[in-house]
Amino acid sequence: MRPHTYPSQTTVAHSNEIVVSADSNIKIENEEPRKDNGNFVISGRIVDSENTKPIPSEISFITALKVYTTRTDKNGYYHLEIPKDILKYESLLEFAPNDYAYDKKMVIYTIQNLGKKQLIKLEYNGLDKMYGEISYGPPLATEKSLIIVEGKKLDYKIFNKSYSLYSNKYEVHYIPKEFVKFFTPKENIHDIYIVFIK
Structure with missing residues (x-):
């Protein structure tokens, strides 16, 4: 949904990396502790898969009736609070980079893994080096x-x-x-x- 227009040819990008989360023991450092206000907290960091630089992104917890969304800070950290009563055994999260040169990622988390801090690595797709109209959506x-x-x-x-x-x-x-x-x-x-x- 972020059109970027250049003269000449047309390329359409619709890539998603599909991941079903397994247990992860990755520690995320430098994140400030948050107070629990009764909501379920989802947090972690989003980085480039090659050099681990932070990737500004939007993080969405998706249900059929409502989507809960947050954004990363300048260091790639995110913190999303959702009502505990909407949780099911599995949850779907979408990690959508602001830069179309990185691929969006969707992950299904079990309830056991949802509360763990996650390190999400987004793949560079090279679309920023292409000529022509790039339709992203x-x-x-x-x-x-x-x-x-x-x-x-x-x-x-x-x-x-x-x-x-x-x-x-x-x-x-x-x-x-x-x-x-x-x-x-x-x-x-x-x-x-x-x-x-x-």
């Missing part, structure tokens, strides 16, 4: 897509038309096929769009 929805706008199902044709005209009015969280099972057991759903109107 979700692909067009199809008849096998499930579109949920503000908690209600929407026809994919209506969504595509509206999104193409008013993309800046929508906050879209694109869920690729690998993560569809997190939301629905239906085999005929190929991807999901969780959409909120700004």
Whole structure:
């Protein structure tokens, strides 16, 4: 959803790294302690996979009805509080870099791992070195897509038309096929769009 325009050819980037979290003993240093106000705390750091420099990013805890979001600080640390009563055995987090030259990452955490400080490494994709128009965002929805706008199902044709005209009015969280099972057991759903109107 961050268009960057250069003259000439067109390239579309839709990359997600798919990760199911395992136990991690990585320690995150230099983060200030936070007081527990009754919410569940998710924290960690986001860095470049090659040289571990901080990558400014947006972190989202995604549910079908609401998305809880925070941003990293200048050193790549993040701290996100969510209500404890919405937690399930598994949770889906999205790590979306501000710079389109790094790939977005989605991770499914079990409840045991969700509260541990995580070190998230984002891969450099080289799109900043390409010429042409770079479109960064979700692909067009199809008849096998499930579109949920503000908690209600929407026809994919209506969504595509509206999104193409008013993309800046929508906050879209694109869920690729690998993560569809997190939301629905239906085999005929190929991807999901969780959409909120700004």
